[in-house]
Amino acid sequence: MRSGVPGGYEPIAEISFNIPNVNMFLLEYDTPRAGDFTPLRHAGKDKKILLGIISTKDPRLEGRDDIKRRIDDAAKHIDLERLGLCPQCGFSTNLFGTEFTVDDERRKIERMIDISREVWGTS
Numbered sequence: 001m002r003s004g005v006p007g008g009y010e011p012i013a014e015i016s017f018n019i020p021n022v023n024m025f026l027l028e029y030d031t032p033r034a035g036d037f038t039p040l041r042h043a044g045k046d047k048k049i050l051l052g053i054i055s056t057k058d059p060r061l062e063g064r065d066d067i068k069r070r071i072d073d074a075a076k077h078i079d080l081e082r083l084g085l086c087p088q089c090g091f092s093t094n095l096f097g098t099e100f101t102v103d104d105e106r107r108k109i110e111r112m113i114d115i116s117r118e119v120w121g122t123s
Helices: 010-016 036-043 064-074 102-120
Strands: 024-028 048-054 084-087
Touching: 010 036, 024 036, 048 064, 048 102, 064 102, 084 102
Parallel strands: 024 048, 048 084
Antiparallel strands: none
16 A cells, blocks of 8 residues: 655665664654655564654644554554654754744653653653
8 A cells, every 4th residue: 555645655665664784763754745654564573663753844832642643543554662753853954944942842852752651651
């Protein structure tokens, strides 16, 4: 099943998600351009996938329920214990051209930590 979204991971997933000596992938999933989560089914059993669903391009805070729903959607294709949460890119990319404040960044990071604790029970 292909997502039909140009730029999705499907065309490269089977080969890329099984590269030897790579055990973690940080994937941008903050826009529809990334496609859906079905390509995650190709990730080797020894691979961990961090879902970059927290935008560093938009200062608006993502909704807690929206983030958890997306994690649940991804977990339909790969074991939840092999998933994690991260920003789609580093916050340094917003030095030019975005209206991020340090408080915006802090709120997003705190949201990621809170949700990670809820979903994976990490402290």
